[in-house]
Amino acid sequence: MFSVKNVVKRFGGLIAVDHVSFEIQKGGIFGIIGPNGAGKTTLFNLIMGNLALDEGEIRFHDQIISGKKTHEIAALGIGRTFQMVKPFGGLTVEQNVLMGALPKHNTFQEARKVARQIMDLLELTPYQDEIAQTLPVGLKKKLELARALATQPQLLFLDEVMGGLHPREVQDMIEVIRYLNREQNMTICMIEHVMSAVMALCDRILVLQQGRKLAEGTVEEVTRNPEVIQAYLGGEFKDVTLA
Amino acid sequence: MMQRLVNSKGKRNGLVGILLLLVLPLLFQDQAFILDTMILMALWGFVACSWNIVGGYGGLLSLGHAAFFGIGAYTSTILFVDYWVSPWIGMIVGALLAGLFGLFIGIVTLRLHGPFFSLCTIAVTEVLMIIAINWQEVTHGSAGIPVPYRPGFINMVFDNRVTYFYLALGLLAIVYFLSLWLNRSHFGYYLVGLRENEQAALALGINGVKVRLIAMTISSALTAVGGTFYAQYVGIVEPFHEFSFHLSAQIALMAIIGGIGTAGGPIFGAILITLLGTLLRATLGGAHGGIQALVYGLLLVIVVLFIPQGIVPWFKQVVAKRKKGVVHV
Numbered sequence: 358m359f360s361v362k363n364v365v366k367r368f369g370g371l372i373a374v375d376h377v378s379f380e381i382q383k384g385g386i387f388g389i390i391g392p393n394g395a396g397k398t399t400l401f402n403l404i405m406g407n408l409a410l411d412e413g414e415i416r417f418h419d420q421i422i423s424g425k426k427t428h429e430i431a432a433l434g435i436g437r438t439f440q441m442v443k444p445f446g447g448l449t450v451e452q453n454v455l456m457g458a459l460p461k462h463n464t465f466q467e468a469r470k471v472a473r474q475i476m477d478l479l480e481l482t483p484y485q486d487e488i489a490q491t492l493p494v495g496l497k498k499k500l501e502l503a504r505a506l507a508t509q510p511q512l513l514f515l516d517e518v519m520g521g522l523h524p525r526e527v528q529d530m531i532e533v534i535r536y537l538n539r540e541q542n543m544t545i546c547m548i549e550h551v552m553s554a555v556m557a558l559c560d561r562i563l564v565l566q567q568g569r570k571l572a573e574g575t576v577e578e579v580t581r582n583p584e585v586i587q588a589y590l591g592g593e594f595k596d597v598t599l600a
Numbered sequence: 601m602m603q604r605l606v607n608s609k610g611k612r613n614g615l616v617g618i619l620l621l622l623v624l625p626l627l628f629q630d631q632a633f634i635l636d637t638m639i640l641m642a643l644w645g646f647v648a649c650s651w652n653i654v655g656g657y658g659g660l661l662s663l664g665h666a667a668f669f670g671i672g673a674y675t676s677t678i679l680f681v682d683y684w685v686s687p688w689i690g691m692i693v694g695a696l697l698a699g700l701f702g703l704f705i706g707i708v709t710l711r712l713h714g715p716f717f718s719l720c721t722i723a724v725t726e727v728l729m730i731i732a733i734n735w736q737e738v739t740h741g742s743a744g745i746p747v748p749y750r751p752g753f754i755n756m757v758f759d760n761r762v763t764y765f766y767l768a769l770g771l772l773a774i775v776y777f778l779s780l781w782l783n784r785s786h787f788g789y790y791l792v793g794l795r796e797n798e799q800a801a802l803a804l805g806i807n808g809v810k811v812r813l814i815a816m817t818i819s820s821a822l823t824a825v826g827g828t829f830y831a832q833y834v835g836i837v838e839p840f841h842e843f844s845f846h847l848s849a850q851i852a853l854m855a856i857i858g859g860i861g862t863a864g865g866p867i868f869g870a871i872l873i874t875l876l877g878t879l880l881r882a883t884l885g886g887a888h889g890g891i892q893a894l895v896y897g898l899l900l901v902i903v904v905l906f907i908p909q910g911i912v913p914w915f916k917q918v919v920a921k922r923k924k925g926v927v928h929v
Contacts (some may be wrong), residue, residue: 406859431805439803445796456793461785502602508804 358383358542359512364413364423366396366403366568373399375568376413381512381561386538387546388559388576392588395565397548398440401514405437406430417512432460436510438501440517440548446490450481453489453500457507479503479533494521502530502560504535512535512544518549531557556580564588625765633878635761636704641874642768645831648866650822655852656860657782658826659795659814661714664705664721665823665851667728670842672824673831677745678738680755687756693826695821702820706813713798722845729843742860744838747831756832764833771797771829772867775822791815792861823851853896857903859910868912873899 359381374396381387389397395588402408404415408517410516415423422430431437445453454476458468476482479499484492500519513532517528529556537543538558549555555562555576562579564571572582579585628634651665675697676690684694709720732739739745751759758764782788784819790811793801802808831837841847850873873896880892907914 407799407802427799427802428805428807437803439800442795443800445793445800447796448792452789456789456801456806457804459789465784504800504804568757 358418358494359546360416361400361404362416364403364415365411366399367411368410372440374403374410374567377568377570379563379570379573381544381546383544384538384542385544385560386534386558387544388555389546389548389561389565390550390552390555390562391565391571394567396568397565398516399568400565401437401516401548404430404514405435409474417436425464429537430472431508431510434509434511435514436508436512438498438505438516438518440520442497442501443495444489444497444500444504446488447476448489449486450489450492450500451476451485452498454481454503454507457504458509461509468507473550475503475506478506478536480529495523495526495588498522499530502533503524510543514545515545515547515549516522517548519554527551527554530554534558606657614730622766625762629760629762632761633882635765637874637878639761639768639833640878642765642772643826643873644874645834645867645870646768646771646775646852647823647826647851648778648858648870649772649863650819650826651791651851652779652793652855652860652862652866653782653819653822654815655819656855656862656866657779657788657791658812659792660677660812660816661718661852662721663718663845663848663852664723664725665744665819666700666843666845666847667705667721667725668820668823669696669827669830669838669847669851670725670728670732670839671701672827673837673842674732674739674745674827675824676828677747677831677837681745684734686917688754688830689826691756694824694828698824699817699821702816703813705820706816710809710812715811722848725843725845725848729839732843739839742839744840747835747837749835756828757835768829768833773826776863778818778865779811780860783863787811789813795861801918812925836887847906850896853900855910857899857911859912859914862912865910865912867912872911 360379362378363376364378365372365373365376369416378399383445389399389400400586401407403410405501406422406425410423413423414421417435418578420433422433430448430537445456451472454472457470458471462468474483481496484496489497492500498518498521505513519530522530534545535558538545547559559575559576562576563573564579564585566588571588572579572585625635625638628638647665647669648879654660655662665709672691672694675694676687679685679690679693680687705721705724709717712720733742747757749757751757782791788805790801792807793804794808794811798808827842850875854873855866856869857872859865876899877892878896880895884891903910
C-alpha cells in the first residue's frame, strides 16, 4: 500500500536519512523505533512533503507521492500528527477537530458530525469549548490525534503520540489505536519510544539508527536482534532481551 | 433552542441598528461636521475590515495597505480627469488592478511571515509613492490631482453628504457580511488555520498557497474601492497621503485596536480612531500635528499591553464571564 525506496536526505554534511527502504501493508500497524536523532521524524517530514528528499522514491498505492506538496499528499488520504504538538492555539477544541474534517466535506453540518464522532471516541467532548493552547499536554496530544483523524485518512502517521502521557493514558491510547486499526481499517505507522505500546500494537517494526535501517521484522525478530539490543542498551547488555 | 433565541435577538438588534444608521444622517443633514465624521467612520470601517481579511483572519500583518488604497484612488481619478471615464467604472478598474497587484505581492511574499512580511509591504508602498511622485505624465506628480466638482450620479460626486454616507454604509455592509461569512465558511476557517499553525493546516490537506493568495487579492481589491470612494469624497488625490506609511499604519491600527480577526472589531476601531482624530483636530486645531500621533501611539500601547486581543473580543469575554458568574451563583 505504501512504500519508501532508497530514500536519502542530507543536511549539509550530515546524512539524516541514509538509503532507507520499507513497505507498509494495508491494514497493518507499522512501528518505527530508534534512539534520538536516528532520523525518524525527518523520515515523516519527507513522507509528508515538508522536506524535499535528495534521492529515492515514496509511493502510496501506485502513485509516486515524493515531490508532491504537503496538502496534496494529505488530500490523498494520508494523515499525520506532530511530535511537537501543533494545535491551532487560539481556537477551541471543537474548531480544531472541525478544521481537520472541513477539507473533505462540503458542508459544515457533515464536517461537524465527523468532528463530534471523533471527539466522542477520544473523550474530548467535555473539553470542546476550551481554547486549545490552555489544555494540558495529555489533552493536546489527544487533540493532535483527533484532528488528524478528522481528515479520515486511510494511512495515519503518528509521531510519538504516547510521549508525555502517564501510564493510564497510554493504555487508553493503545485501545484507541487498536480500535482505529481493527474497526475502522486504518493503516497506521507510528514512531514510538514507549516500548510497551510498540509491543502491544505493532505487527512490524523498523529500527533506525543514525539515519540507517538497522533492522526490520516482527516484534519478536527485532527484539531478539543483538544489534538492536546493542543500539538501545549498549554493548554490555548483549544478553538481555528487550521484551 | 438557546442558539435560536440568541440569533433572533441578534437579528432584532441588527435590524434596529440598521434602521438607526439609515435615519441618523437625516437628523444631522445640516451639521456637516457630524455628517463628515460619520462618513469617515463608515469609510475607514470598510477599509479596516478589508485589511482584516489578510491582517486579521490571515494573520499577515500588512503595513502597506495604503498601496492598494492609493491604486484605487489614483486609477479612478486619472481615468475620470484625463479620460472622462465614470468613477464607477474607474472604481472597478482600480479594484481589478489592486487585486492583481495584491496577488503579485502575495506571490512574492509567499515565504515571508511576521515582521518580514510587514517590512516587505512597507517597502512596496514606498516604491509606489515614488512612482506616483515622479511619473508626472500619468500621475500629475507630487501636486496630486483634484477631482472636478461636477455633482451627478455618473460622476460619483454628490452635493449632498448624506448620499456619501449611504454609499459608504453600503460598502461597509458588504465587507461586514463578507467577514461574517468568513466566520462560518471553509475559506475563513482555512485562513485562520493557516494563521494559527501553517504546518498543521497543510497536513490536514489545506492548500495554503491558494488560500493566502485569494485572501490577498480580495483584501487588496476591496481596499482599492475604499481609495476611490475617498478620492471622490475628499476631492483630491495626493501621493504623500494616498501612499503614506501613516495611512497604512492607521488602517492596521484601527483593526488591531478594535480586535483583529473578528467581523465587528475593525469597525469599532475605525469609529474610535476617527472620533478621536476628529476630536483632537477640533480641540487642538491643525497646529499640533504631533499630538495626534502621540495619542494614537499611546492608545496602541495601552491596547497591546492590556488587551492584546482588541477591544471588541475583550468586551465579549468580560460579558461572557459576567453571565457565567451569574449562572454559577
